[in-house]
Amino acid sequence: KQEVTQIPAALSVPEGENLVLNCSFTDSAIYNLQWFRQDPGKGLTSLLLIQSSQREQTSGRLNASLDKSSGRSTLYIAASQPGDSATYLCAVIVYDMRFGAGTRLTVKP
C-alpha cells in the first residue's frame, strides 16, 4: 500500500525566505504527483501537477521536482510572502490519489 510522508509537519519562516517542502512515497510506480494548498476551512487548490515523464514543473514562485526512483518530490517556494501561509499537501497519483498529512506553513511579516 502506498504511504506518503511530508516533512516537516509545520514550518515557520520570516517573509522573504526561500523554502523547501518535502514529500516522499513508498511505491515508485506512480503516474504523476500533484501539489495542493489548503487554507483554513477551505477546499484544496491545485498548485502544480508533475507528470511521471517530467522532472520539474514551475509556476510563478513555485517549483516542484519529482524523482520517482528515489520516491521523492520537493516543492520550492521562492521569496515567501504572508499570503503563502497555508497547509501544503502532495498527492501521488496512479488511478487513485493518495495524500500526505501536509506541511503547515506560516510566513511571518
Next chain:
Amino acid sequence: DAGVIQSPRHEVTEMGQEVTLRCKPISGHDYLFWYRQTMMRGLELLIYFNNNVPIDDSGMPEDRFSAKMPNASFSTLKIQPSEPRDSAVYFCASRQGTNTEAFFGQGTRLTVV
C-alpha cells in the same frame, strides 16, 4: 465551468439519522473521488469512480457508508445511520484521465450530535 460543486456546505444532524452528501463534478471529467478529512487522520480516500463505475471502495469505513454515481454529472455519499464519529469534512474531487490535474469541491462539513 463552475468547478466541482458540493452540497450542502454544512450539515448538522442527530445520531441515527440518514445523511446524503452530493457532488457535481466538472463536465467531461471521468474520475470522481470522495475523501474524508479529519485532524487525526488527514485526507482519507473513501471511494472513487471511473466512468460512473465504482473502482475501489476499500476506504469506505463501514457498511453504513454507501456511494453512487447514477450519471456522469452527479454522485452521492450516504451515511445511514450516522454516528458522532462520522463528523468530518467530506470532499469530492474530479479529474479527466490520469494525466491532468484533479480539482476539489469546497467540501461539506458534517457534524453529527
